[in-house]
Amino acid sequence: MLAYIVRRLLWTPFVLLAVSFITFTVATFGPGDPVQVLMGQKNDPVIVDRIRQERGLDKPFYVQYANYVMGVLRGDFGESYQRIGQKVSDLIFSRVWVSVQLGALSLAIGVAIGMIFGLIAALNQGKWYDPVIVSTALLLSSLPVFVVQPLLAFVLSRQLHLLPSSGWECAFYVGPMCIGVFHPKIIMPALILSLGPIGGITRLMRASTMEVVNQDFVRTARAKGLSEGAVRWRHITRNSILPVFTVVGLSLATLVEGGFIAETLFGIPGVGRLAVEAFFARDYPVIMAMTLMVASAYIVTNLVIDIGYTFLDPRIRLR
Numbered sequence: 001m002l003a004y005i006v007r008r009l010l011w012t013p014f015v016l017l018a019v020s021f022i023t024f025t026v027a028t029f030g031p032g033d034p035v036q037v038l039m040g041q042k043n044d045p046v047i048v049d050r051i052r053q054e055r056g057l058d059k060p061f062y063v064q065y066a067n068y069v070m071g072v073l074r075g076d077f078g079e080s081y082q083r084i085g086q087k088v089s090d091l092i093f094s095r096v097w098v099s100v101q102l103g104a105l106s107l108a109i110g111v112a113i114g115m116i117f118g119l120i121a122a123l124n125q126g127k128w129y130d131p132v133i134v135s136t137a138l139l140l141s142s143l144p145v146f147v148v149q150p151l152l153a154f155v156l157s158r159q160l161h162l163l164p165s166s167g168w169e170c171a172f173y174v175g176p177m178c179i180g181v182f183h184p185k186i187i188m189p190a191l192i193l194s195l196g197p198i199g200g201i202t203r204l205m206r207a208s209t210m211e212v213v214n215q216d217f218v219r220t221a222r223a224k225g226l227s228e229g230a231v232r233w234r235h236i237t238r239n240s241i242l243p244v245f246t247v248v249g250l251s252l253a254t255l256v257e258g259g260f261i262a263e264t265l266f267g268i269p270g271v272g273r274l275a276v277e278a279f280f281a282r283d284y285p286v287i288m289a290m291t292l293m294v295a296s297a298y299i300v301t302n303l304v305i306d307i308g309y310t311f312l313d314p315r316i317r318l319r
Contacts, residue, residue, distance in 0.1 A: 005307070012296075020291075023291045024065050024068060027287065034081045036048060082286075088289045095269055095273075102263075104255055106189070106190040107255070109194035110194035113194070114199070115201060118201060119232075122208075122209035122213065122240075125210060137198050138202075141195050148195065149188075163185075165188065165266075168268045168270075197251065218231060252304075256293055259272045274286065
């Protein structure tokens with residue numbers, strides 16, 4: 001296993017280099033000039049050229065890319081085009097923690113409910129609540145965020161006055177880190193973002209459980225006289241969870257992306273909202289840094305998933 005992990009890690013710099021090159025190429029030759037976007041419609045060409053020289057945008061493409069790569073190797077992602085004088089690393093890392101908390105809570109809710117719904121539906125195939133559970137989960141997951149958000153805000157905030165409708169606040173601090181998962185303002189966006197995972201994991205858990213429940217080792221376990229609870233937990237659920245583990249593992253990488261629409265609608269200062277602002281402002285240093293961050297998260301997550309397979313299923317070996 002150690003040799004497998006080392007080989008995967010050795011490939012990481014080449015993957016990130018390819019991602020950075022593609023992103024940098026699109027940002028350089030794509031439509032829109034970030035300096036002109038920053039200056040507005042009425043801009044002075046002399047000032048625009050001076051800003052381009054100060055930021056090194058007048059240099060050849062290969063020089064700009066080489067300077068960017070050298071800066072990233074030193075941990076310097078440059079300065080934001082939109083927010084003058086602010087480093088990209090400070091902008092992103094101060095907001096990633098907010099998005100991670102929101103994403104982790106919504107994923108935990110979605111996984112827990114989805115696995116329970118899927119297991120119940122599969123073990124009661126043919127009964128009335130099997131299609132009801134699946135249909136309800138799919139209906140909820142198909143609703144867009146911009147449709148659910150006004151409805152929940154109207155009912156839970158305007159009518160019942162149970163939850164705040166927007167914003168983000170810290171419940172307490174752990175050193176410099178803001179912990180907001182225990183504040184009421186996170187409940188509504190977390191519930192909305194959990195609807196998607198609920199539908200997908202319900203279907204996946206149901207299909208996986210139905211495939212496992214008819215296997216020979218399950219019938220053998222029942223023939224040995226094991227209790228139904230032991231059969232369902234030790235033999236059915238444990239073997240059904242492997243596909244779900246893959247989906248959940250890949251979803252962990254999306255925690256650093258944030259919820260673009262949800263964070264914008266709820267006014268949450270996460271990395272998803274920052275990405276939307278950076279996209280419309282052509283703030284390419286922020287966009288590139290976020291792309292590298294997401295790519296790194298997927299690389300690490302895929303490696304963790306492969307290692308986790310060996311613990312869930314002893315038959316799997318990494319070579």
